[in-house]
Amino acid sequence: MVTPRSLRTRARILDAALDLFERQGYAATTVNQIADAAGVTPMTFFRHFPTKDAVLVTDPYDPLIAEAVGAQPVHLPPLERTRLGLLAALGDITPTEDATARRRVALVAASPALRAAVVIGTEATQEAIVQRLVADGVTRLDASIAASACLAATTAALLAWATEPDDVTLAHLVRHALAQLAPAGAAR
Incomplete structure (x- = not known):
């Protein structure tokens, strides 16, 4: 079940990723950087998105x-x-x-x-x-x-x-x- 909290976390990860991709490029951005910018662990990132792309x-x-x-x-x-x-x-x-x-x-x-x-x-x-x-x-x-x-x-x-x-x-x-x-x- 998708909860409001889960949706907020997903949106936070997406926003952090977009900001980093736009600033430093897709290839130069790591999942760890995205997770850190979103305030989540890499494991949480992978719960919401199976891959960086x-x-x-x-x-x-x-x-x-x-x-x-x-x-x-x-x-x-x-x-x-x-x-x-x-x-x-x-x-x-x-x-x-x-x-x-x-x-x-x-x-x-x-x-x-x-x-x-x-x-x-x-x-x-x-x-x-x-x-x-x-x-x-x-x-x-x-x-x-x-x-x-x-x-x-x-x-x-x-x-x-x-x-x-x-x-x-x-x-x-x-x-x-x-x-x-x-x-x-x-x-x-």
Whole structure:
């Protein structure tokens, strides 16, 4: 069970890591430095993040995304259910989460090694979506295609966001990316 204290500790670790990564670079920052800056032990760091790169490339949204996909009408094609589910999940991003995400994305976009880690992190999101669609009777192949297409568009928007002006939100770019996958004739 995730407690408020656990969430505060995770947020403190994330903030400390981002500050250190921005100041001295991702590669030059150690887990011990992050733990020290956050006022926790390295063991506590690893309870919240399995690796240093996980601070930048993982998020707690997979269950929310899968639930949002599952809430879409089952008569819709899997791609459209996934697209609409991701759009619905976007509505839950707060301005604070958006600001933190921008910092994370800027660091990831600057590092080819971290971009590879994004792919691994996306696999968990894809699997959550696939499982949800399969539970509703979609074939695993069709569910995988739908999730892959929507997450590829979302990832492209995410990485492009690092170079956008400060007033451009992640939600705006993701909506734009997902609109490219809308059925013919749908509003883009």
